[in-house]
Amino acid sequence: MKLDTKSLRYLTPEDWRVLAAVEMGSKNHEIVPTSMIDKIARLRGGSSGVHKSISTLAKNGLIGRIKEAKYDGYRLTYGGLDYLAMHTHSQRDIVYSVGHRVGVGKESDIVMVADKTGQQRILKIHRLGRISFRTVKSNRDYLKRRQGGSWMYLSRLSAMREYAFLESLREEGFPVPEPFAQSRHTIVMSFIDNALPLRQVSAVPDPASLYAELIGLILRLARHGLIHGDFNEFNIMIQEQKPEDDDAQNGVGESSPGASIVPILIDFPQMVSMEHKNAEMYFDRDVACVKRFFERRFHFIATRPGPFFKDALATVGQDGAKRIDIAVEASGFTKKMSKDLEAAILEQQNTEISDESESIEDDEDDEDDEDDESDQNDSEVTEALDDNSRRDASAKEDKEESKRER
Ligand code: ADP
Ligand code: MG
Structure with a gap:
C-alpha cells in the first residue's frame, strides 16, 4: 500500500x-x-x-x-x-517532507523523507499481517486466535522490534543505519547513500574479501547472540566509500580508484536468538544464502567449509560481547509478542518462497528493482508535510x- x-x-x-x-x-x-x-x-x-x-x-x-x-x-x-x-x-521534527517511494517489500513500504534541513532519511512502514494463510495449520490457527492476527498489532510489533535491534546493533558498532525514531508501525533511520543492495551489484573488486567480511558479520552477530535470519542480497547494502575528499557522483559499480566498498546490513524484524529452537536452521540458511549468491554472481567458491553453527554457538557472549538477544527480549517484549511476530513473519516468508519459485529463472535480471525506480522518478519533488x-x-x-x- x-x-x-x-x-x-x-x-x-x-x-x-x-x-x-x-x-x-x-x-x-x-x-x-x-x-x-x-x-x-x-x-x-x-x-x-x-x-x-x-x-x-x-x-x-x-x-x-x-x-x-x-x-x-x-x-x-x-x-x-x-x-x-x-x-x-513531523511534530517531533524527525520528518519534515516526504519524497518518493524507494522500495516496496511484500510487508513494508520504504519511503524517502527529509528533515527540516533537507537531510534525507528513510521511513520504513511495516505492513505485516495482510495474511494469506499459506503456512502449516498450527501456525495458521495460532495467528487466527484473537489479537495474534491483527495487522495493526503485528505491524507495530515488527517496527518496535526492528527499532530495538537497530539501536543495540548500532551501539555495538555494527554497520547498520542510524535509527532516529519509531512511531506505531514505522521507523525512521538514516539513508544509506551511495549504496545499492548487493542484488544489484554486478561486480566487486575483490569477491573473496567481501565474502569474508559478510561471513565475519554473521559470526559477529552470533557472538552477540543473534542470527539475522534473512541475510540475503536484498538486505545487504553495498556502499562505496571514497578516500578523503569524495566526489560523491559515482554510483556503486563504477568503481573509482581508491574507493572501498563496505557492506551495511538492513532489515531486522525477523532476527532470532542463537538459543532459538530452530537456531541452527536459521544460521545455516544465512550462511548458505551468502555462499549461493557469491557462487552465482561472482563465481566465487570459498575454499573452507562452514562456518558451522556449533562453533558459532560456543562463541556467544565471548570476550564480553553484549547479549543483544537477551537485551531486546528484556526491553518490553513479552514471550507472547515474540511468538505472535514470529508466527506472522513465518507466514510472510512462506508466501515469499512460493512466489519466488515462479520467477526463479530470471534471477539474474533485476526487473523488480527497475520497476521501483521508474516509480520514483515521476515524484522526485518532495512535499512538505x-x-x-x-x-x-x-x-x-x-x-x-x-x-x-x-
Ligand atoms: P523489507 O522488510 O520489506 O524487505 P527492507 O528493510 O529490506 O524491507 O528494505 C527494502 C529495500 O529498501 C532494501 O532492499 C533497500 O533497497 C531499501 N532500503 C531500506 N532501508 C534503507 C536505508 N536505510 N537506506 C537506503 N535504502 C534502504
Ligand atoms: Mg528486506
Whole structure:
C-alpha cells in the first residue's frame, strides 16, 4: 500500500484528535462505536465538530465505516495509522517532507523523507499481517486466535522490534543505519547513500574479501547472540566509500580508484536468538544464502567449509560481547509478542518462497528493482508535510499524544 500524504496538511487539530480517538478505541474494540469516538475525543479536549471530523476522516479513507447488526462504528485503516505516525514524526521534527517511494517489500513500504534541513532519511512502514494463510495449520490457527492476527498489532510489533535491534546493533558498532525514531508501525533511520543492495551489484573488486567480511558479520552477530535470519542480497547494502575528499557522483559499480566498498546490513524484524529452537536452521540458511549468491554472481567458491553453527554457538557472549538477544527480549517484549511476530513473519516468508519459485529463472535480471525506480522518478519533488501555521495549533495535542505513546 502506498503512503499517501495528500491531505495530511489539511486536517484540523480536531480531526487529528478524532483520528487519535479511533486509534485509542481500537485497542480494545474491533469496531469503535461512534459514541465512544465522541467520548474519547471530547475527553481529550475537543468540544464540537466530532461528527464533522468523522466524516472528513472517512472521506479521506483514514477510517472506515462498519455497519453491524449490533452497532455501527468505525475502524482505523492503514492510511489512518500512516497519518498518525507521520503526524508524530513531523511534530517531533524527525520528518519534515516526504519524497518518493524507494522500495516496496511484500510487508513494508520504504519511503524517502527529509528533515527540516533537507537531510534525507528513510521511513520504513511495516505492513505485516495482510495474511494469506499459506503456512502449516498450527501456525495458521495460532495467528487466527484473537489479537495474534491483527495487522495493526503485528505491524507495530515488527517496527518496535526492528527499532530495538537497530539501536543495540548500532551501539555495538555494527554497520547498520542510524535509527532516529519509531512511531506505531514505522521507523525512521538514516539513508544509506551511495549504496545499492548487493542484488544489484554486478561486480566487486575483490569477491573473496567481501565474502569474508559478510561471513565475519554473521559470526559477529552470533557472538552477540543473534542470527539475522534473512541475510540475503536484498538486505545487504553495498556502499562505496571514497578516500578523503569524495566526489560523491559515482554510483556503486563504477568503481573509482581508491574507493572501498563496505557492506551495511538492513532489515531486522525477523532476527532470532542463537538459543532459538530452530537456531541452527536459521544460521545455516544465512550462511548458505551468502555462499549461493557469491557462487552465482561472482563465481566465487570459498575454499573452507562452514562456518558451522556449533562453533558459532560456543562463541556467544565471548570476550564480553553484549547479549543483544537477551537485551531486546528484556526491553518490553513479552514471550507472547515474540511468538505472535514470529508466527506472522513465518507466514510472510512462506508466501515469499512460493512466489519466488515462479520467477526463479530470471534471477539474474533485476526487473523488480527497475520497476521501483521508474516509480520514483515521476515524484522526485518532495512535499512538505505540514503547514507551519498548523504546527503550533496542534503542538499541545501532540504533547498529550507522545505521553500516551510512551
Ligand atoms: P523489507 O522488510 O520489506 O524487505 P527492507 O528493510 O529490506 O524491507 O528494505 C527494502 C529495500 O529498501 C532494501 O532492499 C533497500 O533497497 C531499501 N532500503 C531500506 N532501508 C534503507 C536505508 N536505510 N537506506 C537506503 N535504502 C534502504
Ligand atoms: Mg528486506
